[in-house]
Amino acid sequence: MFDNVTAYLDSIKARDPAPRSRWEVLLYPGVWAVFYHRIAHWLFEAKLFFLARLVNHFSRMVTAIDIHPGATIGKNFFIDHGFTVIGETAEIGDNVTLYQCVTLGGTNPTNGVRGKRHPTLKDNVIIGSGAQIIGPITVGERARVGANAVVTDDVPDGATMIGIKARSTLVPAEEWIKEFIPYGTPCEDADGNKVDCFAKMESEMANLRAEIRDLRDRLDGPAQRSGTDS
Structure with missing residues (x-):
């Protein structure tokens, strides 16, 4: 367990140049929000819905991050800063990064069926600050969503989405963005030249x-x- 925690903290340090040590990372609200969510999700899976909501409520008060207990979250999930909302049927893969004020929101089940209402984020996705990902859509692996973009359709693997309503950029991210790019904004091309x-x-x-x-x-x-x- 200690090794898993250490690996998680190191994964955050690799994506954020601000902390000087793992101890600083331990003070991040996003880290605590994920920790409380693991507890709330375990209670939710055990059908202890009130207790799950109670943990969620406490977490929201101390972290300013609202993750529904029913949301499914993979390894090394990093919420930078906070003020984020993640809905009940959201599914998040491994090594996903969300910046502040992101919403993984749902659509209104007008037919009365609860079902899948929130987005699915595949592995290594980066969501910029203020972005809104709405509905039961899929954001493909290594995709990037720019700040304040509104995404309501599926996003292909490796695509970079910007704007309202979000559209793909001319930057061929699927060809050359392989490593983590802070804020989902590429600054260099494949040869290391400025773009x-x-x-x-x-x-x-x-x-x-x-x-x-x-x-x-x-x-x-x-x-x-x-x-x-x-």
């Missing part, structure tokens, strides 16, 4: 404009010759 996403988009737009001008010139040429012949 300016806006510069890349402007370059691509310039290329598209040049292609459009070339096509117009080709279309205007026959039209002008036809006018001259007449």
